[in-house]
Amino acid sequence: MQIHIAGTGIWYPKETINNEEIVSSFNSYVDHFNNSNKDKIESGELEKLDYSSTEFIEKASGIKTRHVIDKKNILDINKMMPAVLHEDESKLSIHAEVGIKAAQVAMKNANVTSSDIDAVILGTSHAARNYPSVAIEIQNELGISGYAYDMLVGCSSTTFAINNAVSDISSGLADTVLVINPEISTPFVNYTKRDIHFIFGDGCVATVVSKNNTSNNSFRVIDRKLITKFSNNIRSDWSYLARAATDEKSYEDLLFYQNGNSVFKEVCPMVAEFINNQLKENNLDSTDIKKFWLHQANARMINLIVSKIIGTNDFDTSLAPLPIEKFGNLASAGSMFAFNLHNDLEPGEKGLICSFGAGYSVCSIIVEKI
Numbered sequence: 001m002q003i004h005i006a007g008t009g010i011w012y013p014k015e016t017i018n019n020e021e022i023v024s025s026f027n028s029y030v031d032h033f034n035n036s037n038k039d040k041i042e043s044g045e046l047e048k049l050d051y052s053s054t055e056f057i058e059k060a061s062g063i064k065t066r067h068v069i070d071k072k073n074i075l076d077i078n079k080m081m082p083a084v085l086h087e088d089e090s091k092l093s094i095h096a097e098v099g100i101k102a103a104q105v106a107m108k109n110a111n112v113t114s115s116d117i118d119a120v121i122l123g124t125s126h127a128a129r130n131y132p133s134v135a136i137e138i139q140n141e142l143g144i145s146g147y148a149y150d151m152l153v154g155c156s157s158t159t160f161a162i163n164n165a166v167s168d169i170s171s172g173l174a175d176t177v178l179v180i181n182p183e184i185s186t187p188f189v190n191y192t193k194r195d196i197h198f199i200f201g202d203g204c205v206a207t208v209v210s211k212n213n214t215s216n217n218s219f220r221v222i223d224r225k226l227i228t229k230f231s232n233n234i235r236s237d238w239s240y241l242a243r244a245a246t247d248e249k250s251y252e253d254l255l256f257y258q259n260g261n262s263v264f265k266e267v268c269p270m271v272a273e274f275i276n277n278q279l280k281e282n283n284l285d286s287t288d289i290k291k292f293w294l295h296q297a298n299a300r301m302i303n304l305i306v307s308k309i310i311g312t313n314d315f316d317t318s319l320a321p322l323p324i325e326k327f328g329n330l331a332s333a334g335s336m337f338a339f340n341l342h343n344d345l346e347p348g349e350k351g352l353i354c355s356f357g358a359g360y361s362v363c364s365i366i367v368e369k370i
């Protein structure tokens with residue numbers, strides 16, 4: 001049975017923050033912190049904070065700008081987070097709202113309507129709530145029958161969700177599945193932390209996976225390969241348990257944190273070896289892959305992984321697109337953002353979508369333009 005990625009759609013907020021703006025806000029916060037804690041810093045009770053720098057951010061990550069849901073409050077040193085409202089039954093949830101926007105574009109590009117869709121799978125890094133599933137909320141809004149559910153696999157939530165869609169189609173459960181991946185990450189970023197304040201942006205991608213070749217820009221799924229290996233190097237301990245926890249932790253302690261350098265060192269060789277093995281198992285040479293649509297965590301990581309796969313770091317940047325420059329790290333949506341924006345392959349040409357992130361979790365999908 002052939003299964004296709006028949007169309008994708010992306011959504012992202014209009015507002016952008018460039019590196020100068022994020023650094024200027026952070027450095028003002030540092031001045032304010034150091035001045036108001038002068039005595040404690042002098043007595044050694046508190047550590048002085050250091051400035052961030054645009055040069056570091058661009059060199060270390062490749063990020064130049066990020067699209068965000070609330071620029072003003074993120075940059076305000078008295079807030080340093082976007083302002084959102086509590087969610088309840090009186091209105092559509094933020095994940096459903098952006099998910100529907102991306103889904104409508106994906107459905108149009110895939111040339112399908114709600115009545116063609118049998119299931120909705122929503123994968124994201126940060127759960128909006130425990131229940132009901134946001135996927136079911138979207139299913140209801142779009143008038144889709146069948147089933148819907150949410151799933152969480154950190155920065156591999158998008159590819160793992162596409163993988164589930166392919167499995168459901170090949171097992172006969174569904175013919176066409178709508179995969180939706182909202183990544184509203186900025187509420188989870190601690191903008192007072194120098195090593196992470198510049199990383200994330202907000203966005204959403206949707207993908208129509210179908211047994212049918214419904215569009216003139218369909219990609220056949222050739223192979224899927226997944227692996228997980230436990231690591232504490234990317235973590236968020238935010239949980240419903242926090243309410244009942246009897247030990248002291250601040251909200252900030254429960255937010256996203258990572259040992260970025262360890263992630264870099266451990267994940268790059270792991271992903272390169274994983275993809276090399278997958279190519280071998282499929283009797284493919286790295287030169288058969290015309291595009292690497294990789295997880296957008298760090299431009300240096302992407303370049304290193306691709307150079308380990310193709311055996312040289314002398315390659316055209318179009319081989320491994322870098323939407324991270326404009327969007328920052330979009331958590332699990334990054335690889336499919338890259339696919340959405342750069343999928344101009346000729347019929348018969350192959351490309352590879354690969355996520356890697358918290359877990360650790362890796363999912364690589366080889367596709368062929370038909």
Ligand SMILES: CC(C)(COP(=O)(O)OP(=O)(O)OC[C@H]1O[C@@H](n2cnc3c(N)ncnc32)[C@H](O)[C@@H]1OP(=O)(O)O)[C@@H](O)C(=O)NCCC(=O)NCCS
Nearest residue numbers: 051052053056060061155194195260261263264297298357
């Ligand atoms: C986060 C990341 C960009 C940091 O880059 P890095 O090269 O590893 O940087 P390091 O953390 O080793 O820090 C290097 C130096 O820069 C400094 N530094 C950190 N943040 C800085 C900032 N904003 N401005 C200036 N200097 C900074 C550090 O203090 C360190 O200084 P030192 O050498 O004097 O100790 C990078 O590690 C990364 O992207 N890792 C992978 C992340 C990832 O995939 N996460 C998955 C989540 S989706």
